[in-house]
Amino acid sequence: xxxxxxKRDPIxxxxxxxxxxxxxxxxxxxxxxxxxxxxxANQLKINPNTVQxxxxxxxxxxxxxxxxxxxxRVTEDPAVLNQLKKEWLxxxxxxxxxxxxxxxxxxxxxxxLIKDKMNMRKKDD
Amino acid sequence: MIELKNVHKHFxxxxxxxxxxxxxxxxxxxxxxxxxxxxxxxxxxxxxNLTPIKKGEITIDGELMRPDLxxxxxxxxxxxxxxxxxxxxxxxxxxxxxxxxxxxxxxKEITRFFRLNLTEKISELSKGNQAKVNLLMGLALDVDYxxxxxxxxxxxxxxxxxxxxxxxxRLVEDRGVLITTHEIFDIEHLIDKVVLLDNGVIxxxxxxxxxxxxxxxxxxxxxxxxxxx
Numbered sequence: 527x528x529x530x531x532x533k534r535d536p537i538x539x540x541x542x543x544x545x546x547x548x549x550x551x552x553x554x555x556x557x558x559x560x561x562x563x564x565x566x567a568n569q570l571k572i573n574p575n576t577v578q579x580x581x582x583x584x585x586x587x588x589x590x591x592x593x594x595x596x597x598x599r600v601t602e603d604p605a606v607l608n609q610l611k612k613e614w615l616x617x618x619x620x621x622x623x624x625x626x627x628x629x630x631x632x633x634x635x636x637x638x639l640i641k642d643k644m645n646m647r648k649k650d651d
Numbered sequence: 652m653i654e655l656k657n658v659h660k661h662f663x664x665x666x667x668x669x670x671x672x673x674x675x676x677x678x679x680x681x682x683x684x685x686x687x688x689x690x691x692x693x694x695x696x697x698x699x700n701l702t703p704i705k706k707g708e709i710t711i712d713g714e715l716m717r718p719d720l721x722x723x724x725x726x727x728x729x730x731x732x733x734x735x736x737x738x739x740x741x742x743x744x745x746x747x748x749x750x751x752x753x754x755x756x757x758x759k760e761i762t763r764f765f766r767l768n769l770t771e772k773i774s775e776l777s778k779g780n781q782a783k784v785n786l787l788m789g790l791a792l793d794v795d796y797x798x799x800x801x802x803x804x805x806x807x808x809x810x811x812x813x814x815x816x817x818x819x820x821r822l823v824e825d826r827g828v829l830i831t832t833h834e835i836f837d838i839e840h841l842i843d844k845v846v847l848l849d850n851g852v853i854x855x856x857x858x859x860x861x862x863x864x865x866x867x868x869x870x871x872x873x874x875x876x877x878x879x880x
Contacts, residue, residue: 533869536860537840567819572840573680574819576860 541580658707685848691831727789735774758791779810
């Protein structure tokens, strides 16, 4: 597990983003055990209170759940996963669209290019 | 909580601390930051009453500092604290005899954590390993607060990594840690609170994560603002 943190963004948000990525990509499955807070702080070399905050926020967003005296786990609710994937897509597309702002290109050309690139990636896999 | 209220200290005519107030909480890592000579070490010495203050108040858990309260605090200076002729093991035995709060189990855990060779003489250890022995002596005490003076000064990068690992480990769990340093860069993500000193006064006291969240600034950004004025 290795994460490079940006020094100007809140660390708890970066930790959340890291786990969201693991969940949407399927590297963490629904119901999988999360590392303990202390273990994660130690691995990522960050403040344990920050990890606590990230876990609390993820609990609030129902990405993970914790039963008393048990390790936290990734949600088992597929609806939460779908919602997360939607958010992930929305963020990625918004970022992409705003990157196109400075140039004026017909939408159809962009769509064609996206199709080409996605097909290329599929072939690579 | 260790609290300083309006603390003043002079060395002769030189004002070193000119009305310092801040708190260091349990369960948090508080970092006193500032360039050399701004009074960081003087503050730790004042808390430990190694240098009496001229004006102001220092309390621990709401009570004015007095001798019996010092068993709540361990002070780890940046100079060797044990006799150089002792082996690490002898130093540990000495601490065990001398301090009721010495925790043998934790001491052993720390020697493993730092990979220290117990049979080596302290004088023959590298500077980095001597620093680890210093930390061992303080961290193995069952105390609520740990003060560390410049734990990274003159330490090689690999030892630094091992020392920074202490801050996210169980070794300081639920304790209040107050450290002084002018080298903040690789511990920015490990600390809760920053107290930025400038010429005997506090320029700013802030929570590092809150600073990132509300102003989008790293600890080093804030330091730059303070010292480039």
